[in-house]
Amino acid sequence: MFTINNVGPDEPLHSSVGQKLRRILWGLMLILSVIMYGSHAPLIFLCKEDGQIPFSSSSVVLMIELSKLTVSSLLLLIWDRKSLEVPLSWRLAVPYALPAFLYCANNNLVVHMQQFMDPSSFQVLSNLKIVSTALLYSFFLRQRLSINKWFALFLLMAAGVFYSYGGIQDLENVPSDIHLYITLPGLLLMLLYCLISGVSAVYTEIILKTQNIPLNMQNIFLYSFGIVMNLIAYVTSGLNSRFFDGFSIWVLVIIGSQALNGLIMSAVMKHSSNITRLFIISFSMLVNGLLSFILFQLQLTVLFFLAVILIGSAVYLYYGVK
Helix, strand or coil, rough: CCCCCCCCCCCCCCHHHHHHHHHHHHHHHHHHHHHHHHCCCCHHHHHHHHCCCCCCCCHHHHHHHHHHHHHHHHHHHHHHHHHHHHHCCEEEEEEEEHHHHHHHHHHHHHHHHCCCCCCHHHHHHHHHHHHHHHHHHHHHCCCCHHHHHHHHHHHHHHHHHHHHHEEECCCCHHCCCCCEEEEEHHHHHHHHHHHHHHHHHHHHHHHHHHHCCCHHHHHHHHHHHHHHHHHHHHHHHCCCCCCCCCCHHHHHHHHHHHEEEEEEHHHHHHCCCCCHHHHHHHHHHHHHHHHHHHHHHEEEEEEHHHHHHHHHHHHHHHCCCC
């Protein structure tokens, strides 16, 4: 999308400069997304009170969806106001109900899976969604990936496994007996989780790329359904606390950063691909590790640096080798 064409004798030079500026802006967006992904877990840790998360995750997810809807609506009014003059069919909006439902289902599935496996097993096995997303991306978008690119994606998954297994550790408070376990229902739920993750991501990319309407309008459709789905999940969860209980300045930072990151991810899937998204998520692990080292004095282990090498090799194989 951002390739620079040769400037002809009758073309203004500033068109080439504009292309370069868009490339720089695109790169800054990707870097910002990596930082926001990687800072999510440390920010949640900063929110804890007496070792417990004081807020309702359903409330935070709803606020994130509402924030994304508000920003998308404002951007539509500022940049794409002319599109409001064109009559829109409900058929354009209906396809977004499915990914909204799938995203909501996976958010709740994560909670239920904790009953059938330990957190470490969850972190390690959840990297299988890289494989599921890549397979579905290749099949439904008809993208034939070379052996080098498949191997690069395998390295990404391996990096995630190594990092999740022990990339960072609190050496002063290591539990004396760590029980790793996963039951058959837990394994089946994990496979379902990875499948839903891949289907929702690839399906969203297909919709965003095939519809010839502004991205901000597409975001409005997606986030509107997301609010409805998550509101239903919140009401049916039977929570006794009030909606804003436990909110703090750090919770507001989480809401703002995750809302902005969601908007960037929409742009990535519209103008790039889910593969770019997978690389962003992988790089964010390194940011998470560095922030954990700086803020919480956690130790970076050999597995962390092995993950760094694997991710660097994956980038080279996927984007550098023809």
